[in-house]
Amino acid sequence: MSMQQAQDPQQRFWAKVNKTPDCWLWTGGKTGEGYGVFSLHGRDVRAYRYAYELLVGAIPRGLVIDHLCRVPACVNPAHLQPVTPQINSQRQGLRTNNTSGYRGVCWRTQRGKWVVRVRVGGTVYSGGSFDDVHEAGRAAAELRARVYGSGWSPSMAVWPHS
Numbered sequence: 001m002s003m004q005q006a007q008d009p010q011q012r013f014w015a016k017v018n019k020t021p022d023c024w025l026w027t028g029g030k031t032g033e034g035y036g037v038f039s040l041h042g043r044d045v046r047a048y049r050y051a052y053e054l055l056v057g058a059i060p061r062g063l064v065i066d067h068l069c070r071v072p073a074c075v076n077p078a079h080l081q082p083v084t085p086q087i088n089s090q091r092q093g094l095r096t097n098n099t100s101g102y103r104g105v106c107w108r109t110q111r112g113k114w115v116v117r118v119r120v121g122g123t124v125y126s127g128g129s130f131d132d133v134h135e136a137g138r139a140a141a142e143l144r145a146r147v148y149g150s151g152w153s154p155s156m157a158v159w160p161h162s
């Protein structure tokens, strides 16, 4: 057994948490969506579930944890709320519709990214996903230019407040 595995799991866990005044950020391994993963007794557990169960208590059966702060890597129990899967997906739907201030750019909670899409008639064109909302806005403008062709003017793409 290595030294690391011989350590107390809680000690190992908190060594990987960066407690900011707001979110407690997991600095260890993460899922593709950005959720923290912690190796416990040879199994991978979600870091935020482990933190919640350590500091608050067991997560009621059938419930999932919603990140109220929208930061997948966060393990601060004050930001975690057990909800039914139905409520969780309803909330994610609402957030997905949140506008970014840019046409054709919306936030995808599952991916933790700004996603670019342009719809023309019944066709949806994908312009990729971005960490930076302004980059996504530029990509959306370029995609619209390609999709709409000569009928499009750059001024149409600019959000008035940016």
Ligand SMILES: [Zn+2]
Residues within 6 Å of the ligand: 022, 023, 024, 069, 070, 071, 074, 075, 076, 079
């Ligand atoms: Zn948080």
